[in-house]
Amino acid sequence: MFGYVSVFKDELKVREYNIYRGYYCGLCKALGKHFSHPVRMGLNYDFAFLALTMGAMSKEKTEIRQEHCVIHPLSKRPVSHDEQALSYAAYMSIMVTYFKLIDDYNDLKSPKSIFAILFYKGQLKKCKKYYEHEYNLIEKQLKELSHLEKQHCDDIDRTADCFAKILECLFTPSYLNLTESEKKALGIFGYQLGRFIYIIDALQDIPEDDKHQNYNPILLKERKKGESVDAFYQRIKEKYCFTLTLTLDAAAKSFELIPFRRYRPIVENVVYLGLRGVLDRVIEKHGQESLPKGEFNESI
Amino acid sequence: MNPYEILGVPQGADEETIKKAYKELVKKYHPDQYANNPLSDLAEEKLKEINEAYRMLMNQKGGTAGSGSRQSSSYSGNPSFANIRQLIQSGRITEAEQILDSMREQTAEWNYLKGVIAIQRGWFDRAVNYLNTAVRMDPQNFEYRNALAQLNQRVNTYRNVGNMNGYGRNTECDCCTKLVCADCCCESMGGDLISCC
Numbered sequence: 001m002f003g004y005v006s007v008f009k010d011e012l013k014v015r016e017y018n019i020y021r022g023y024y025c026g027l028c029k030a031l032g033k034h035f036s037h038p039v040r041m042g043l044n045y046d047f048a049f050l051a052l053t054m055g056a057m058s059k060e061k062t063e064i065r066q067e068h069c070v071i072h073p074l075s076k077r078p079v080s081h082d083e084q085a086l087s088y089a090a091y092m093s094i095m096v097t098y099f100k101l102i103d104d105y106n107d108l109k110s111p112k113s114i115f116a117i118l119f120y121k122g123q124l125k126k127c128k129k130y131y132e133h134e135y136n137l138i139e140k141q142l143k144e145l146s147h148l149e150k151q152h153c154d155d156i157d158r159t160a161d162c163f164a165k166i167l168e169c170l171f172t173p174s175y176l177n178l179t180e181s182e183k184k185a186l187g188i189f190g191y192q193l194g195r196f197i198y199i200i201d202a203l204q205d206i207p208e209d210d211k212h213q214n215y216n217p218i219l220l221k222e223r224k225k226g227e228s229v230d231a232f233y234q235r236i237k238e239k240y241c242f243t244l245t246l247t248l249d250a251a252a253k254s255f256e257l258i259p260f261r262r263y264r265p266i267v268e269n270v271v272y273l274g275l276r277g278v279l280d281r282v283i284e285k286h287g288q289e290s291l292p293k294g295e296f297n298e299s300i
Numbered sequence: 301m302n303p304y305e306i307l308g309v310p311q312g313a314d315e316e317t318i319k320k321a322y323k324e325l326v327k328k329y330h331p332d333q334y335a336n337n338p339l340s341d342l343a344e345e346k347l348k349e350i351n352e353a354y355r356m357l358m359n360q361k362g363g364t365a366g367s368g369s370r371q372s373s374s375y376s377g378n379p380s381f382a383n384i385r386q387l388i389q390s391g392r393i394t395e396a397e398q399i400l401d402s403m404r405e406q407t408a409e410w411n412y413l414k415g416v417i418a419i420q421r422g423w424f425d426r427a428v429n430y431l432n433t434a435v436r437m438d439p440q441n442f443e444y445r446n447a448l449a450q451l452n453q454r455v456n457t458y459r460n461v462g463n464m465n466g467y468g469r470n471t472e473c474d475c476c477t478k479l480v481c482a483d484c485c486c487e488s489m490g491g492d493l494i495s496c497c
Contacts, residue, residue, distance in 0.1 A: 157423035
């Protein structure tokens with residue numbers, strides 16, 4: 001479900017691009033530092049973006065250092081040392097990935113899940129200790145989502161809402177000591193981002209879900225009997241492009257009201273260019289192609 | 301507060317720069333942009349701040365400062381829905397929805413109000429369905445058509461910002477490049493596609 005947040009590289013300054021990448025590499029290192037190396041497989045740009053947005057609410061000057069890492073021992077890469085934001089995002093990433101894996105195992109009995117759960121289970125106690133509110137909310141929302149899936153819920157707004165509520169919570173951590181207005185604006189920003197990720201993932205998965213008879217709320221709601229996947233996609237793509245663009249617009253409207261202290265152009269790039277590019281690609285390629293990770297540098 | 305910072309202009313900027321920045325910000329945070337948006341009160345605050353900053357700078361420069369217009373919407377429709385509209389206006393959408401859900405008859409106005417609540421929640425798929433139903437049931441009603449038009453407007457506004465900031469620039473360049481290439485090929489074979497180059 002993850003890995004849809006992207007920047008439109010062409011319109012970022014090199015310095016800004018290095019910060020963006022720095023948070024990704026920084027998150028990897030934070031996961032290794034606070035947890036263990038195998039859980040780094042939960043690393044993705046969505047959580048790196050969470051860390052960056054949290055970092056954007058701070059006035060501090062972040063260091064971006066060129067460093068080696070385990071996976072890339074030969075070349076140095078920019079790495080952020082915004083410890084507070086990165087450790088927060090690392091904890092959130094562990095919890096969301098863990099509960100998602102539990103659901104995958106329960107629904108699909110996939111062997112990958114069993115393997116992964118073994119590594120994550122040990123780390124969970126620490127997460128619950130420091131972030132009990134988030135822990136409980138993530139567990140509750142993903143359970144609710146799983147429940148709706150089992151009931152073959154075809155109401156995309158309702159199922160997206162379960163996931164959106166998680167991001168709403170994640171984007172308003174208590175450690176930031178947000179004012180009421182900041183919390184409101186960031187909350188809706190996170191909510192709409194979560195809604196976007198859920199729905200675009202459902203769109204992207206249509207061919208695969210059709211092949212394996214997996215749950216997909218869009219297929220359930222919209223598909224006519226005997227209709228081919230291609231014809232189906234052609235018929236519904238405008239409608240979902242519209243609803244997803246409205247979602248991005250809602251995220252943008254919230255973005256304009258968040259008092260970022262730094263990194264504003266990077267978040268702006270994601271909101272107005274990066275995510276739009278992801279949407280256009282998914283619509284255009286009918287979910288048949290896998291997307292570039294975290295960035296793209298040409299429009300369709 | 302620093303009025304230059306609020307308007308996003310350099311310290312000591314000239315009147316023309318200030319006016320231009322002001323116009324753009326008013327457009328961005330205008331109440332119409334935040335209609336049916338749970339953040340409308342925040343946007344209103346922001347607009348107040350912007351107007352104040354502009355007034356300060358214009359007074360300094362000795363010019364006159366107009367302010368961004370504040371349009372208030374007027375309600376029409378069945379009086380029994382007036383209470384529900386009030387609740388929606390004050391952000392009490394859960395209460396408003398509860399009353400609507402307890403009603404038996406699903407009139408055009410009922411669908412319209414369900415749509416408005418859905419927009420505020422950010423549940424756009426059902427919002428569009430409800431509004432389409434309202435318009436279908438009462439095609440002459442301007443309020444319902446306007447709500448749909450507003451959603452289309454949001455999509456355009458969002459895309460415009462991206463376009464102004466470089467989205468799709470490559471394809472525009474491609475178009476011109478292709479035309480020039482086509483013209484050259486044409487000329488090399490004795491014809492002429494574009495006469496002026």
